[in-house]
Amino acid sequence: QVQLVESGGGVVQPGRSLRLSCTASGFTFSSYGMHWVRQAPGKGLEWVAFIWYDGSKKYYADSVKGRFTISRDNSKNTLYLQMNSLRAEDTAVYYCARDYYGDYSRVDYWGQGTLVTVSS
Amino acid sequence: QSALTQPPSASGSPGQSVTISCTGTSSDVGGYNYVSWYQQHPGKAPKLMIYEVSKRPSGVPDRFSGSKSGNTASLTVSGLQAEDEADYYCTSYAGSYNLVFGGGTKLTVL
Numbered sequence: 001q002v003q004l005v006e007s008g009g010g011v012v013q014p015g016r017s018l019r020l021s022c023t024a025s026g027f028t029f030s031s032y033g034m035h036w037v038r039q040a041p042g043k044g045l046e047w048v049a050f051i052w053y054d055g056s057k058k059y060y061a062d063s064v065k066g067r068f069t070i071s072r073d074n075s076k077n078t079l080y081l082q083m084n085s086l087r088a089e090d091t092a093v094y095y096c097a098r099d100y101y102g103d104y105s106r107v108d109y110w111g112q113g114t115l116v117t118v119s120s
Numbered sequence: 121q122s123a124l125t126q127p128p129s130a131s132g133s134p135g136q137s138v139t140i141s142c143t144g145t146s147s148d149v150g151g152y153n154y155v156s157w158y159q160q161h162p163g164k165a166p167k168l169m170i171y172e173v174s175k176r177p178s179g180v181p182d183r184f185s186g187s188k189s190g191n192t193a194s195l196t197v198s199g200l201q202a203e204d205e206a207d208y209y210c211t212s213y214a215g216s217y218n219l220v221f222g223g224g225t226k227l228t229v230l
Contacts, residue, residue, distance in 0.1 A: 035219070044123070045158075045166065045209050047219035059217035095165060104213040105154045105172050110165040 002026040002109040004096050009114030012086055022079040022096030022111055030074035033102040036081050038092035049081065053102060086118045124149065124210055124222035131228040132200045140225045142193040142210030148220050150191035154213035157186055157195045161206045170195060197227070205229045
């Protein structure tokens, strides 16, 4: 069955960096585009970034553009989110999610999330 | 991109039907048939309930249905059951490879 497992979250000071990972199993990872979506404590969902199945194209929300970088290693079935210049408002649970058609129409499976807390 | 507008709460008794609205603009909900709905129980990951306005993934009960009129999409839950109590989020493609979410609706089964 499809499984997505995020890791790498933790407590980090403002201005520092953190890299999240999402390990996929149960499907052909290299055939699917992938998203990162976050949820601040007690708040709603916010789309963060998307990467094509082959890593050739990447898209970002304005709130993270220039600070976050999405990437993937299809040989390791792993998706990444490099987060630099972190701010308090980046505190959230970060989810990775699969895009079934690669066109945002059907984001079907989500991981359980990893919590990032930005605090001094 | 501005968030889509959902009512903060909705409720219904077991067996009843409840409809949750999701209002956007012609740049998102009204411009594309790429509206999805997610169910999220506390501490859990979101679960896809509806995609492309009205399609249900396998395993989702047919008590859940979706529709759209103009800039407003709707999720209807018929025959409410206790396990339907959760937060529900709508989302829409907003062009230029952007995805926008609603603020979420807390559904209470009375």
